[in-house]
Amino acid sequence: MQQQHYAFIKEAIDMASLNVANSGGGPFGALVVKDGKVVGRGVNRVTTTNDPTAHAEVTAIRDACKNLSTYQLKNAVIYTSCEPCPMCLSAIYWARIKTIYYAAESKDAAEAGFDDSFFYQQILLPANKRTIISERIAVDNYNKPFSTWLESEIKKEY
Amino acid sequence: MQQQHYAFIKEAIDMASLNVANSGGGPFGALVVKDGKVVGRGVNRVTTTNDPTAHAEVTAIRDACKNLSTYQLKNAVIYTSCEPCPMCLSAIYWARIKTIYYAAESKDAAEAGFDDSFFYQQILLPANKRTIISERIAVDNYNKPFSTWLESEIKKEY
Numbered sequence: 231m232q233q234q235h236y237a238f239i240k241e242a243i244d245m246a247s248l249n250v251a252n253s254g255g256g257p258f259g260a261l262v263v264k265d266g267k268v269v270g271r272g273v274n275r276v277t278t279t280n281d282p283t284a285h286a287e288v289t290a291i292r293d294a295c296k297n298l299s300t301y302q303l304k305n306a307v308i309y310t311s312c313e314p315c316p317m318c319l320s321a322i323y324w325a326r327i328k329t330i331y332y333a334a335e336s337k338d339a340a341e342a343g344f345d346d347s348f349f350y351q352q353i354l355l356p357a358n359k360r361t362i363i364s365e366r367i368a369v370d371n372y373n374k375p376f377s378t379w380l381e382s383e384i385k386k387e388y
Numbered sequence: 389m390q391q392q393h394y395a396f397i398k399e400a401i402d403m404a405s406l407n408v409a410n411s412g413g414g415p416f417g418a419l420v421v422k423d424g425k426v427v428g429r430g431v432n433r434v435t436t437t438n439d440p441t442a443h444a445e446v447t448a449i450r451d452a453c454k455n456l457s458t459y460q461l462k463n464a465v466i467y468t469s470c471e472p473c474p475m476c477l478s479a480i481y482w483a484r485i486k487t488i489y490y491a492a493e494s495k496d497a498a499e500a501g502f503d504d505s506f507f508y509q510q511i512l513l514p515a516n517k518r519t520i521i522s523e524r525i526a527v528d529n530y531n532k533p534f535s536t537w538l539e540s541e542i543k544k545e546y
Contacts, residue, residue, distance in 0.1 A: 239525040246533035254542035257533035277544040280453045282460065282483040288441050295438045302440065311533050313522075316511055317478030322520060323507050324475060325440040330522045333530035342534035343545070349481050353474055354512055362480060364471075364488045367397040372491040375404035375415035375469050376500035384412035386435040387501070 238263055238309040239333050246286065246311040249273040257342065258286035260310040262294035262303060262327070269306065270294025286310060287318035291325045301388055302326045312339050315346040316353050396421055396467040397491050404444065404469040407431040415500065416444035418468040420452035420461060420485070427464065428452025444468060445476035449483045459546055460484045470497050473504040474511055 245259030256274030272289030303325045312334040357364040403417030414432030430447030461483045470492040515522040
């Protein structure tokens with residue numbers, strides 16, 4: 231088992247290094263593994279595809295879901311070259327992945343200029359204390375999407 | 389200005405309601421606006437495209453970045469039918485959006501079965517207290533992606 235962990239984590243690290251070397255993309259790679267098999271792979275494609283959400287874990291989750299034709303990766307695990315940022319951690323929760331295996335720690339990423347501790351701190355704060363302003367616009371039909379959802383006979387829960 | 393806010397937030401709400409009515413997709417919609425113009429639109433496409441990361445805010449950010457050929461939406465704002473979940477909030481930070489305007493509150497979403505308070509609580513916890521297990525795999529070359537990045541002459545910072 232430990233040997234398999236090493237093989238997968240090394241692959242994630244190699245993907246991360248190659249992503250920088252080949253395209254100048256962010257130094258992150260991730261694999262989604264289910265039943266001992268790789269079902270999805272991803273590298274950071276933020277600058278190479280103009281998508282600020284295209285972190286390695288997110289692209290690996292998208293790839294795995296596409297390959298398995300599902301939107302939930304129950305019993306899958308993720309191997310990532312570095313501890314996930316809060317966006318990726320939340321995406322891992324939404325995907326129902328059960329375990330995160332990582333190599334580098336957040337402090338290593340911070341030393342290379344990728345400091346997500348600010349984001350973690352911001353999320354912990356109440357909305358009115360964050361640097362991004364959050365303002366409610368009060369409109370009468372604010373609940374219409376939810377009432378439509380509750381009455382819908384074609385809705386698909388997730 | 390307030391009238392413009394109403395128009396945009398109503399459009400986000402209408403998109404959210406129509407997404408349920410037309411496809412049974414999640415009851416969420418969002419618009420990215422820059423210089424008073426809509427530059428990106430998104431609805432929740434989790435179940436309709438098998439992508440657990442395809443929340444309305446994320447799809448709107450992806451759309452805006454594609455339309456503007458950029459990975460940073462500085463000075464843009466987002467109008468969303470509901471307060472963002474932690475994944476979307478983090479994506480909004482990564483995209484450098486400056487203001488979030490929303491209609492429904494998280495408690496309204498929770499009443500319709502979309503309770504993200506658990507995710508917020510989980511992110512606040514230290515990694516070893518979360519329900520998703522997080523384990524470091526110690527390998528020698530864990531820092532290789534970052535050293536490759538720091539030495540790279542083709543890297544594009546983000």
